[in-house]
Amino acid sequence: MIVLGIESTCDETGASIVEDGQRILSNVVASSADLHERYGGVFPELACRRHIDVILPVIDEAMAKAGVTPDQIDLIAVAKGPGLIGALLIGMNAAKGLSIAWKKPFIGVNHVEGHLYASMMGRDPIPLPALGVVLSGGHTLLVKINDIGSYEPIATTVDDALGEAFDKVAALLGLPYPGGPHVERIAKAGNPTAHLFTAGKVKRSPLDFSLSGLKTAVLYAVRGQVLSENQKCDVAASFQETALKDIARKAYLASQTFPCQAIYFGGGVCNNLRLREIFHEKFPEMPLFWPASNLSLDNAAMIAGLGAKKFLARGQMGDLLDLEVQTRIPFA
Ligand code: KG4
Numbered sequence: 001m002i003v004l005g006i007e008s009t010c011d012e013t014g015a016s017i018v019e020d021g022q023r024i025l026s027n028v029v030a031s032s033a034d035l036h037e038r039y040g041g042v043f044p045e046l047a048c049r050r051h052i053d054v055i056l057p058v059i060d061e062a063m064a065k066a067g068v069t070p071d072q073i074d075l076i077a078v079a080k081g082p083g084l085i086g087a088l089l090i091g092m093n094a095a096k097g098l099s100i101a102w103k104k105p106f107i108g109v110n111h112v113e114g115h116l117y118a119s120m121m122g123r124d125p126i127p128l129p130a131l132g133v134v135l136s137g138g139h140t141l142l143v144k145i146n147d148i149g150s151y152e153p154i155a156t157t158v159d160d161a162l163g164e165a166f167d168k169v170a171a172l173l174g175l176p177y178p179g180g181p182h183v184e185r186i187a188k189a190g191n192p193t194a195h196l197f198t199a200g201k202v203k204r205s206p207l208d209f210s211l212s213g214l215k216t217a218v219l220y221a222v223r224g225q226v227l228s229e230n231q232k233c234d235v236a237a238s239f240q241e242t243a244l245k246d247i248a249r250k251a252y253l254a255s256q257t258f259p260c261q262a263i264y265f266g267g268g269v270c271n272n273l274r275l276r277e278i279f280h281e282k283f284p285e286m287p288l289f290w291p292a293s294n295l296s297l298d299n300a301a302m303i304a305g306l307g308a309k310k311f312l313a314r315g316q317m318g319d320l321l322d323l324e325v326q327t328r329i330p331f332a
C-alpha cells in the first residue's frame with residue numbers, strides 16, 4: 001500500500017510517500033521558521049500563507065523523489081489536528097482536492113498520535129503496554145499506550161509546552177528561533193547548578209507539568225542585566241536540567257502505574273541529547289525508543305505511516321469529504 005502523507009499543522013509543510021505503513025520512500029519538509037524568527041514564535045497568518053505557496057510543490061517533490069505517480073497512490077493521509085486552524089485547513093483541503101481528483105480514499109489522523117507513531121514505525125514487535133512521551137513545541141504529554149489507537153492520557157502541561165519553554169528561554173538569552181537546539185548547544189558549556197531553578201508543581205495533579213513559573217524564574221535571572229557568554233550558558237544549562245529532570249521524574253512515576261514494557265518518544269524536543277541521557281540514567285533497564293532524527297520534528301512520514309495503520313484497522317474505510325479539521329483534540 002502506497003500512502004501520500006500531508007502535514008500542515010503548524011509552521012512545517014510536509015509531504016511524504018510511505019509504503020506499507022513503514023518504508024519511507026520520500027519525506028519532504030519545508031519550514032517557514034525563517035518567517036517567524038523576528039517574532040520569536042509562530043505567526044499563524046504568515047505560516048498559512050507559506051503553506052498555500054508551497055503545499056503543491058512539496059507534494060510534487062515527495063512524489064518525484066519516491067518515483068510514484070498518482071495512479072500508484074492507494075491512500076492520502078492528512079493531519080486533521082491539533083494545530084493552527086488556518087494551517088490545518090490548507091493540508092486538509094489539499095488532501096480532499098487530491099482525493100477527488102485522483103479518486104483515492106483519504107483519512108485524517110491526529111498529529112500528536114503521529115508523533116508517537118514515529119518511534120514505532122518499522123518496529124516489529126512493538127512492546128506494549130508502554131508509556132508514550134510527546135515533547136514538542138505545542139505538546140507535552142505522558143500517555144499509556146495500550147495499542148496503536150488505544151491510549152489513556154496520564155499527564156499534560158497546564159501552561160507552556162516544553163518546546164515552547166525552550167523557545168521562550170532562548171529568546172530571553174538572545175538566541176535565534178526555534179531556540180531549543182540553541183539552548184541545548186550553549187547549555188553544554190554551562191554549569192547546570194549555577195541557578196537553583198525549581199520545576200512547577202500542579203496542585204492535586206502531581207504528574208502534570210507547569211513550565212511557566214520556570215520560564216519566569218529565568219526571566220528574573222536575566223532581566224535588566226548584561227550577561228556574559230558564560231553566564232548565558234549557565235542559565236541555559238540550569239533551565240534545561242531543571243525542565244528535563246522534571247519530565248524524566250514524572251515519566252518514571254507514570255511508568256510505575258502499570259506494567260510498562262517500553263517508552264516511545266515523539267516530538268522535536270526528543271532531539272535533545274541531554275534529555276536522552278537523563279532518561280537512560282533514570283530508566284537503565286527499560287527499552288527506550290526514540291524517533292529517527294527525520295521523524296522527530298513535524299513531518300508527513302509519521303502521518304502517512306499512521307494513516308495506513310488506521311485505514312487497515314478500519315477495514316480500508318477512509319473519511320468522508322465533510323471531515324473537519326480540529327484545532328484541539330483530546331488525546332484518548
Ligand atoms: O515537534 P515539533 O516540530 O513541533 C510541534 O509539533 O509543536 O518540535 C519543535 C520544537 C521547538 O519548540 C524546538 O525548539 C524544539 O522542538 N526542539 C528542541 C530541540 N530541537 C527542537 N528543544 C530542545 N532541544 C533540542 N535539541
Ligand code: ZN
Pocket residue numbers: 111115136137267297298
Ligand atoms: Zn508536532
